[in-house]
Amino acid sequence: MKKIMTIDGNEACSYTAYMFTEVAGIYPITPSSPMAEHLDEWSSNHRLNVFNDEVKVVEMQSELGAAGMVHGSLQAGLLTTTFTASQGLLLMIPNMYKIAGEMLPGVIHVAARSLSTHALSIFGDHQDIYATRMTGFAMLASSSVQDAAYLSAVAHLSAIKSSLPFLHFFDGFRTSHEINKIEVLEQEDLKELIDYEALNRFRNKALNPLHPVTRGVNENDDIYFQNMEVRNKYYEQLPDIVNEYMEKINEKANTNYKPFNYYGSKNAKKIIVAMGSVTDTIKEYITDSKENIGLIEVHLYRPFSSKYLLNVLPDTVEKIAVLDRTKEPGSGGEPLYLDISNALKNKNISIVGGRYGLSSKNTTPAQIKAVYDMLDNPRDNFVIGINDDVTHLSLEIQNYKINNAQEMLIYGYGSDGMISASKSLIKLIGDNTDKYVQGYFEYDSKKSGGVTVSHLRFKDDIIRKPYYVENPSVVVVSKDSYLSDFDMFNNICENGICIINTVRNEKEINELMSSQNKKDLLDKKIKIYTINAYLIAHESGLNNKISMIMENAILKLIHLIDFDKAQEKLKEYIKNKFSKKGEKVVESNYQAIEAATKYIKEIKLNNEIKQAQEKIGLYEMIGQRKGNELPTSAFLKHQDGTFNETNLNKSAISEFVPKWLNSNCIRCNRCSFVCPHSVIRTYLVDEEEYQLMPSKIKERCIKPLDKNLQNYYFIIGISIKNCTGCGLCVNTCPGLRNSKALIMEDILNQSEEQKIADYLLENIKDKEIESKNSIMTSQFKKPKIKYPGACLGCGQPAYIKILTQLFGNEMIIANATGCSSIYGGSIPNLPYNLPWASSLFEDNAEYGYGMYMADKTMKNRIKKIIHSNLNNPNKELFEMWLNNMDDYKTTKYVYDNLTNDIPEELKKIKDYLIKKSTWIIGGDGWAYDIGFSGIDHILASNDNVNILVLNTEVYSNTGGQASKASPKGSIASFATSGKKNNSKDLARIAMSYPDVYVAQINLGANMNQVIKAMKEAEEYKGPSLIIAYAPCISHGIEGGMTNSLEMQALATKCGYFPIFRYNPVDKKLILDSKNVDFDLYNEFLLKQQRYKNLKKINKENADLLFEDNKNNAILKFNYYKMLEKKKNFNCRIPV
Secondary structure (H helix, E strand, O other), X not given: OEEEEEEXXXXXXXXXXXXXXXXXXXXXXXXXXXXXXHHHHHHHOOOOOOOOOOOEEEEOOOHHHHHXXXXXXXXXXXXXXXXXXXXXHHHHHHHHHHHHHOOOOOEEEEEXXXXXXXXXXXXXXXXXXXXXXXXXXXXXXXXXXXXXXXXXXXXXXXXXXXXXXXXXXXXXXXXXXXXXXXXXXXXXXXXXXXXXXXHHHHHHOOOOOOOOOOOOOOOOOOOHHHHHHOOHHHHHHHHHHHHHHHHHHHXXXXXXXXXXXXXXXXXXXXXXXXXXXXXXXXXXXXXXXXXXXXXXXXXEEXXXXXXXXXXHOOOOOOEEEEEEOOOOOOOOOOHHHHHHHXXXXXXOOEEEEEEOOHHHOOOOHHHXXXXXXXXXXXXXXXXXXXXXXXXXXXXXXXXXXXXXXXXXXXXXXXXXXXXXHHHHXXXXXXXXXXXXXXXXXXXXXXXXXXXXXXXXXEEOOOOOOOOOOOOOOEEEEOOOOHHHHOOOOOOOOOOOEEEEEOOOOHHHHHHHOOHHHHHHHXXXXXXXXXXXXHHHHHHOOOOOOOHHHHHHHHHHHHOOOOHHHHHHHHHHHHHHXXXXXXXXXXXXXXXXXXXXXXXXXXXXXXXXXXOOOOOOXXXXXXXXXXXXXXXXXXXXXXOOOOOOOOOOOOXXXXXXXXXXXXXXXXXXXXXXXXXXOOOEEEEEEOHHHHHHOOHXXXXXXXXXXXXXXXXXXXXXXXXXXXXXXXXXXXXXXXXXXXXXXXXXXXXXXXXXXXXXXXXXXXXXXXXXXXXXXXXXXXXXXXXXXXXXXXXXXXXXXXXXXXXXXXXXXXXXXXXXXXXXXXXOOEOOEOOEOOOEEEOOOOOHHHHHHHHHHHHHHHHHHHHHHHHOOOOOOOHHHHHHHHHOOOOXXXXXXXXXXXXXXXXXXXXXXXXXXXXXXXXXXXXXXXHHHHXXXXXXXXXXXXXXXXXXXXXXXXXXXXXXXXXXXXXXOOOEEOEOOOOOOOOOOHHHHHOOOOOOEEEEEOOOOOHHHHHHHHHHHHHOOOOEEEEEEOOOHHHOEOXXXXXXXXXXXXXXXXXXXXXXXXXXXXXXXXXXXXXXXXXXXXXXXXXXXXXXXXXXXXXXXXXXXXXXXXXXXXXXXXXXXXXXXXXXXXXXXXX
16 A cells, blocks of 8 residues: 655665665665665654564674675575765675675675765766676666655565575655655555565575585686576576566556656657666656657666567667767777667667766756757767857757746755755645645755755656746745855746845845846845744754744745744644753744744845956856856866865854953963964064054054063954854853853844955965964964865864974875865865865775875885985085974975975975975774774884874764764764764874874873873874864754863763873873862763753663763773873783
8 A cells, every 4th residue: 555755765665665665774874864764763662664673783894894684684684785886896806706796695785986086076866876786786767856765675575585686776865865756555565465486495505503604715717607608597687587577566556667668659769778867868858858769778787688678669760869978088988878879779769869968967958858859960078058169069058948847946054954944845735635746955064054946846746857946936045145145036927926025125135136146136026024043043052043933934935834833843843853852942942933933024126236256266256156158178178176275254154243342451472372263363563564454453452471572563364155053163262350251143234244354364374383282382483274175163173273283384284085175175165275185984094195105105116316416506405304394494494495406306206305294184984994904003013103083973964873982882874772882092092002002092182282282193203193082063052062061071081082192112102181070970971962962862762871881981991091191101911
């Protein structure tokens, strides 16, 4: 029996996969992570599969580990599943060959995603799945959220019957994250479709002492070939098995699935062949155009069945365009094109191939029209969706839209809750009206802080429109600064509605709005409503949580559902979502939504249009959300993915920003030290610079208190347009006589502050201070990372910023994929002004080590050249270099002063003379899990490489999954009822190598110790490892991230995170944690939702888990305390 659900593609797939899965070996990766998270949640809630059991979900240390675990579980006779994407799928390839070769019925569900090539992209295409087409896995494609529910069943059922593994895939983000109203089959409907004889054969093959066999043997050249070919018949039978199960699903669900589905005219002469979500766009165009055209939609890609292809191919077809969502450089064509060409080689049909949709590039009906039009005069190797003005492969696109649904756009700011509000809105209307709904959510790679756009549609029948909204009747803007930054209304319907969340009045909105936005709104006679959701949130005790307020305001104005009923359902949603956070949070949200409609005001725009903006450059175009307009030629200088620092200003993303009161300032520089985004800068101004200053800036200057700095003036600059409003600077400010030198104030009251910050940044030079190794003096150095796109109050980037202030001139950074690579290298905001590069997630330690070895190799070559040329006029400088190769200042001096008399071979590699400092940086998911083996290798190398681990105790960037750094009892994805085992002690493991410098640091606990550890690690001529405690929004800190410094301090004070330094030079461990009070331990835990919620989720075991957590911390602390007392350090001594 079917039931209707409003869900996304990930949930649709996992809903069915759960039924057929006994064991799931998983590892998180965007955009597939929610599938495994659903299984873990359902298993924790004791949902049963078709075998009347809960699925055993096991999180591994990497996708390679997950694939190995899946392989082993299958060999032991259990139906085993995994979920992955992109690089994760590539890591599974070796085991995929084994699983297929051993004919094991495993299933991999893939949210298909781009691969890392010249750049990382988390968005969708088919590069990853095509890379596996030789593994022997059957490959089944879903085109929609509906397909993901039904064809996932076909994959599992066919795998069991055929005894061959399946890879079932759908488009990452476009399908995985699209919400749609679909039908699903109940478990009993699917259970009866299982071939139990085949299942028993699989069970009987399991490795078992009662039936000893040998598998995974070695074969030589005499028999390997034959044993490969003997499996042919199983692949030949497989298309019929898939077709059989498709027919059985069709019977139960009233669908029409086939290995290849035809849609369109029976007499079509022109058709497109494609697979994935684009097929729905093609179907829509065929229906709307009423032309004599067609589509072949590919579901079964491997084994590729010419029989089933020919079954649906109209005899009238003369021309075919094959669309591939990938690029295979150097090939004669992309994979699907080559398969179709081969299958139809004996037909008199003109076949051409083209590419579309890489990295979720939007593919519209207008582009599909261009493909059909092109077939009148076929051209091969075409592209759609971009303007290729370099190789001239793109098709000309005409203006063509299909307007048959009510559409809405909601512009939000990452972490403001507008994506959640949009999903709630979609589900509310989908579940409580007869309307069909669709929601797609556009955002960048950042965890928070980027622009989000929700594309919502409502219709009386099924919606199959897998492309961006093109003609919205409603546009919602949650941040008023967007009115001047982005063109948001160019496609809005005549007489539509615009809803703006703002603290500004009508006059200020008119002044703020860009000329293009104002023109569009006036020309199309748009009704404009404002609401001050921030004010309502503050009055209701919700801080800046505006999502429910905005959702209620939208429901009031769009008239898609009875408003009283909508409010009732919204309150039910609030209770279900927030009850774990306490009744007070629920009541605050009730109060806020009830107040929302009272604050809605209609405003009018005047006719004053500003002068049009001048032409802007590459980074500005991308920053203004116009990247899709850029032609291929815009990237001629960036073909290998190399870019430079941009530091593009954000646009006043926080309503409240710090204001400096110089009369209360003690010049400690703590505010600059803790600022995660390098927004606050402290400057020393010399007399010449002071005299050139505008008077309004001079007035702010005060004298330093340090007697050694009396020749300078002191001033603080605050880049308020880049401030996230976290308030850490205010919280850390000691002030003078209990009066803070920094206060938070409305940004509208600080009109001159950004101009002052810009002036200081551009005109005040760094000063050579005798020592930069204190909190105060370190902050007079310009950081080499500026305005990273990290979350509000993020615990990570301050550590990197400090590192660059200490050693930035000599640093090279290798950065693991994760939060730090996303806020450190996402176009167009590139915050680094030093050599920075990111490879992958799993290989960062080796990647950085390769950088170090290359430099070391070149320096050895230089040493040989110099030894052979000591009679050179530069002899004195040569000898200076030989004696000080590891000193930056000396090597830089030599570099600057060498004459042209140096040998020719040295001239070519002169840049390598300067000492470089290699820092390998990443999060705990990398260091404790997927990249641990690489770190272990480097620690054992005795080479001079530095590692900084930014420990958030959770996989932050992929959404908050447990890592081996996650402590016992903490709640995270894959630990929904509290993590059952203790965290890894990476520092202790590192110290098992006696020649490794090891430190644990905590910025909120001891700022001076942070500097000491970094300095000692840099000075140590061997491997170093620094583990930095970094609070994350995933922790759910009481009061928000503005309190993260206090939580850091408490983490060390209560013994949760001890800080120490072990230096192999003197073989001593210094325990910097002083006056630890374990009586504060529970207070620390219960100030974080990741622990506090355990008492509601797992009442029976919460106290025991907390006690174990604390006891483990006590044992750990006592261990380091014991080591501190040892005169002859040896961490191998047992506790």
